[in-house]
Amino acid sequence: MPFGYNGKILHLDLSSGSIDVESLREEFYRTYMGGSGLIGYYLLKMLKPGTDPFSPDNVLVFAPGVMTGAPLGGMCRFAVGAKSPLTNAFGQSEAGGFWGPELKRAGFDAIVIKGKADKPVYIYIDDGDVKICGAGHLWGKKTGEVQDIIRAEHDDPAIRVAQIGPGGENLVRFACITNELKHFNGRNGLGAVMGSKNLKAIAVRGKGQIPVADRKLMSEISKKFGTSVMENPLTRGLYENGTAASVLGNNAAGILPTKNFHYGEFDRADLISAKAMNEKILVAREGCYACPVRCKRAVKSERFSVEPRFGGPEYETLASFGSLCMIDDVEVIAKANQMCNEYTLDTISTGMTIAFAMECFEAGILTKEEADGMELTFGNSEALLAMIEKIAKREGFGDVLAEGSKRASKIIGRGSEKFVLTVKGQELPMHDPRGKYSVGLAYATSEKGADHMVAAHDTMIASKDQYSFSEIAPFGILEPEKPTKFSPLKVRTFAYLTAWWSFFNAAGICDFVPVPRSSMPVNDVINALSAFTGWKTSLFEAVKVGERALALARVFNAREGFGVEDDLLPERLHSPLKNGALKGNFLPKEDFLEALHLYYAMMGWDEGGVPTEEKLLELGLDWLVEGYGKSDHISGQ
């Protein structure tokens, strides 16, 4: 019996109804670990280039990591992957909560799904027993009701349900997946892939235990982390204010995206801040599996029938429906958040797509008639809420916006493309790279399009005297770099920490636990991996796993025709911020391009951003290199 994982991957074909279990050996888990690494492996093996993301041939993978389910804070994450209907690129999005650990306790390390059911279904996994159940009675229903029905059907309130709402059923290209009603695989439209397969939910109950190789060491690391949570300002801040603390911080720094990224400062930011949330709507601070950080919020608003069971808005949501759309009412944002949660829409892409439409409207590109009779102006709360509903149901103009802002601009035309802020077709998150250049590089180079959770942000590691900086010394990063500067040091730091973040994803570790974003030192993370699995491992091996996962995704994208032209940023980021503490700052295009190509070279990728054959061989991915395909694998049969 292995430690830390089960050695079993569940394979389902929804077209035929077949259910198979693949057994895999330790080498597989050490090579790919899970998450994005495991997803990359199966997508490259099973998916033909050029496949339509909504075709039954698309492959949908639910992948916790080797650390998921460990008795330690933050070890709760799982990724979902497929070819993305939003970007047509490598699609992958992580969530926390409880579903990932539950799947491992039910006996599986991942689920690989292909085909399409001929009518709506959900998958029910009960301690290794797998059934495909009819979901005709659930189709069209919102998430709260669906979770209640599934739990009642099996008479088990502890079942963990990952599911889609009507947004996913209606193939909104930025539909997300939710578990426990309040945790989200938010980005890349993977909820729409579930919808395209007629798959409403995956309900899991696992009562098994995942064996720990060294309980004593694991317990020591856990105790130390638990103590550090309230001592370290970064983790304590996450507990006290959640991610919402960034609203006032980013606003004061002039990098709070405002009015579709025209501005970096919102004059009413205090009304949508953590303080406003804490005073007006907060009812509980919550957390994920085994985690003492408890950064999640539960909110309530009687005015808008907002219920705590749907959680509460994160920073991204406060900004995307708030400053970005010039909405200054935190209860309206809480309502918008709950609607997205019930319909399963990604709040970032939803806010960004509506902000795009608002800019089109104010520029006279969209008429009131085209906007279904609405005054779609910045600051119009009623229009915001009405448009979310229309997008989820693909009604009227909502059907256009349900395509995402890039496709919507192609439908609208008339010069609207200059208001689109996407990379690879995915809308920008709520961090303005004009005040933190690494974030620009992250948006540009992430395989899944613009994403803020793939690398350290410059403002986290800008001071030599600060804990978060000094703790990355094990990477050999000994000097900080100014947030608004590109240099070899900046790119090297970005490259190492992007691999570190990629390792988190593959291993199933939340970004809000290890340094530099939080308080668990590098060596404790590596020792925890060793304590759970029994492996003699190291930071070197962890970073290589991260690099490998990135390389797999880059190869996938190259196969789909992506190149350097898809790693560019919207022009607006190369023009000056119009207000705030960093007024006048912009990302110089030449500096950005130089940094981009330096990053490719440091990663062992060619001028087109594709891993070289030598790099793939260095990462042990011989099977991806013609003539070297001998070391493929790893079946435990």
Next chain:
Amino acid sequence: MIIFQGNELIEEYVELDSPVTLRELIAKIGLPRESIGFAICKSNFIAFDDLVDVDDEVRIFPPLGGG
């Protein structure tokens, strides 16, 4: 000087006769260096050895991350 701390913006006025370094400025108000993630003055990120003029507004932050 505007300090972002926890969840609030705190304004502090510091009388200066002549320009001082950021290091000297934060010493004057008793802020520990380890608590500071970065500082902005005149639309620019400044380092501890950079000079702050008598009329400048300086904004001081803890480390700010993503998420």
